[in-house]
Amino acid sequence: MPKAYVFTRYGGPETEALIDVDKPVPGPGQVLIAVRAAGVNPVDWKQRTGYRRPGESADRAFPAVFGNEVSGVVERTGPGVDGFAPGDAVFGRPLEGGYAQYALLSTDLIARKPDAVTFTDAATLPVAAVTAYDGVGQLDLKAGQTLLVTGAGGGVGVAVVQIARALGLRVVGVASPAKKELLESLGAAHVPSGPDWTARVPGPVDGVYDLVGGDVLAEAATLLTDRTRLITAGAPPEExxxxxxxxxxxxxxxxGLAAVADLVARGALDPHVTRTFPLEQAGEALRTVEEGHARGKIVLEIAG
Structure with missing residues (x-):
């Protein structure tokens, strides 16, 4: 039977397990893919604790498969599917988790993988890169203006920096000292995180893309004269x-999926996959992200 990495109830790492599951069957408007890679994101472990994205309300069925972004090869299509066929290389948002050998995707949230993009890189795009792309577009800053990014050394932050730089923005990245070399290699000015970090920001900023929330978000807001240029993917709406x-x-x-894949194919966006794990080590991969030790993106690679 196919394998999947799941959580059996809300809680901590003790709820996680690699188990046998039934092979999914695609319904109308769905495709079944043989997963080749799955991105590992902070939202994955947060969902294990009971976190729900804004707008989510339904109770989760257990065991629940981890994972919110995958790439792979179409194995079977459901009724009414046009434009995709078995053998197509694709990537997108799985309907019921992606830390698995097989996953279901809706044709509303799927795109073809360009030949120039690896399965590993494609698996980083549906959450991290598209979140970055959407936010930079939302801020609508002009070339030459300055964007400050908090949590700039993580998967989303690395994508934000590159997309913003490709648009001609000056970028200031707030991250731990260990991520200074990475951010400077991407063309960002690095500001070490920690107490009084705002005093170390070089000059005024025109927009803030927050990926941390809490006190860091509140401190970043003080750097802006126009608070409509403050956005977050690291805090709830009310905050x-x-x-x-x-x-x-x-x-x-x-x-959006196709747009970020094109950026990767053209060399304008490097997902910066810094470490990969097999499915059997999904727990270790998740701990790397959950404990804040990841630099760039962490990906599960799943043998075909």
Whole structure:
């Protein structure tokens, strides 16, 4: 039977397990893919603790498969599917988790993988890169303006820096000292995180893309004269709205997926996959992200 890495109830790492599961069957408008890679994101472990994205309300069925972004090869299509066929290389948002040998995807949240993009890189795009792409577009800063990014050394932050730089923005990245070399290699000015970090920001900023929330978000807001240029993917709506800002507005469309894949194919966006794990070591991969030790993106690679 196919394998999947799941959590059996809400809680901590003790709820996780690699188990046998039934092979999914695609319904109308769905495709079944043989997963080749799955991105590992902070939202994955947060969902294990009971976190729900804004707008989510349904109770989760257990065991629940981890994972929110995958790439792979179409094995079977459901009724009414046009435009995709067995053998197509694709990537997207899985309907029921992606830390698995097989996953279901809706044709509303799937795109073809360009030949120039590896399965590993493609698996980083549906959450991290599209979140970055949506947020930078939402801020609508002009070439030459300055964007400050908190949590700039993680998967989303690395994508934000590159997309912003490709648009001609000056970027200031707030991250731990260990991520200084990475951020400077991407063309960002590095500001070490920690107490009084705002005093170390070089010059005024025109927009803030927050990926941390809490005190860091509140401190970042003080750097802006126009709080409508404050967005977050690291805090709930009520936390940023009281500061005058907004959550990142996610488009969740095939067009967004295709746009970020094109950036990778053209060399304008490097997902910076810094470490890969097999499915059997999904727990270790998740701990790397959950404990804040990841630099760039962590990906599970799943043998075909």
């Amino acid at each position: 940023v709205e009281k500061l005058g800002g907004a959550r990142v507005l996610r488009t969740r469309t095939n067009e």
